[in-house]
Amino acid sequence: MKVKLMTDSTSQIPSEFAKEKKIALLEPTIEFEGKHCKDLTDIDQKYFVSKMKSMKDLPKTSVANPQQSLELLESIKEEGHKEVLYVHLTQAMSNQVGPVQIAMKKMKNDLKVHLYNTEFSATAQAPFVLFAQKMLEEGRSVDEITKILDKLKPLIHSSGISSSFDLLFRTGRIKKTVKMTMISSLMKLKPIYETARDKGYGGKGAGTGYNSAVKKIIERFEETTDPNMEYNVIISHIGNPKLAKKLEKGVKSIRKVEEVQYWDISPVVANTLGYGTAMIALYPSFESFIKTVEG
Numbered sequence: 001m002k003v004k005l006m007t008d009s010t011s012q013i014p015s016e017f018a019k020e021k022k023i024a025l026l027e028p029t030i031e032f033e034g035k036h037c038k039d040l041t042d043i044d045q046k047y048f049v050s051k052m053k054s055m056k057d058l059p060k061t062s063v064a065n066p067q068q069s070l071e072l073l074e075s076i077k078e079e080g081h082k083e084v085l086y087v088h089l090t091q092a093m094s095n096q097v098g099p100v101q102i103a104m105k106k107m108k109n110d111l112k113v114h115l116y117n118t119e120f121s122a123t124a125q126a127p128f129v130l131f132a133q134k135m136l137e138e139g140r141s142v143d144e145i146t147k148i149l150d151k152l153k154p155l156i157h158s159s160g161i162s163s164s165f166d167l168l169f170r171t172g173r174i175k176k177t178v179k180m181t182m183i184s185s186l187m188k189l190k191p192i193y194e195t196a197r198d199k200g201y202g203g204k205g206a207g208t209g210y211n212s213a214v215k216k217i218i219e220r221f222e223e224t225t226d227p228n229m230e231y232n233v234i235i236s237h238i239g240n241p242k243l244a245k246k247l248e249k250g251v252k253s254i255r256k257v258e259e260v261q262y263w264d265i266s267p268v269v270a271n272t273l274g275y276g277t278a279m280i281a282l283y284p285s286f287e288s289f290i291k292t293v294e295g
Helices: 015-021 045-052 066-078 097-107 126-137 142-155 165-171 178-187 210-224 241-252 267-273 286-294
Strands: 003-008 024-026 029-032 035-038 083-088 112-117 157-161 190-196 200-207 231-237 257-262 278-284
Touching: 003 066, 003 126, 015 024, 024 066, 029 267, 045 267, 066 097, 083 097, 083 126, 083 142, 097 112, 112 142, 126 142, 126 231, 126 278, 126 286, 142 278, 142 286, 157 200, 157 210, 190 210, 200 210, 210 241, 231 241, 241 257, 241 278, 278 286
Parallel strands: 003 024, 003 083, 083 112, 231 257
Antiparallel strands: 029 035, 157 190, 157 278, 190 200, 231 278
């Protein structure tokens, strides 16, 4: 491919898949065990997850700086590429695209970088990368790809469940109040969050236990997804495989599912969502999607 595909490691694209398909991953950093570590390169995901329960304070995270971005773009140029399609996450979650824009200016005319804002983050961002990769392999132009990806945006559906409000209080996703602390503790509520376009993660109520929370998510999917469309599913969890399986079983009960993939959650995203969470993303299978948009 003449055009190099690039995305954020927080899209949850597995590093093995990225290497196989030659997708460049831009990694934010996280302070872990006294070091500034790249999201995937410098940290073993399973080791990080094993340490999450005992963390008193959540590690600080930061975007890849302009120098890191520049080094990645320069390495792409050295591979012989003239163009890059950077499929990036929403700025509602992170301004990772900012340092890339600075690096682009330093590259001048040596490398043409196309920016594509998915308006999503984490596993909801991944389908854009997967589809762009397939279309680049087919020889489609960047302009054609971005126009098709725009049509994918309303067809992405992603939600998750956390083990407790206390964990979300720690991550800062929900503002802590005395009333909410008492209610969540007494009722053992399981908070539900949803990934919305250009809004990042947002609260969507709670279930009185995991089964109740899963039921609410599946009911929401039943309302928002197309019963005539075939879907692919990405599921990730942080130390909660049983919850992940419940989500898989639930979505298969309402929609035709072509493929289910279980992906690890990168340390930076795990740090945001908290131990015990499980998240699921639904998106149309590539064939059914192309058939829908192109007739």
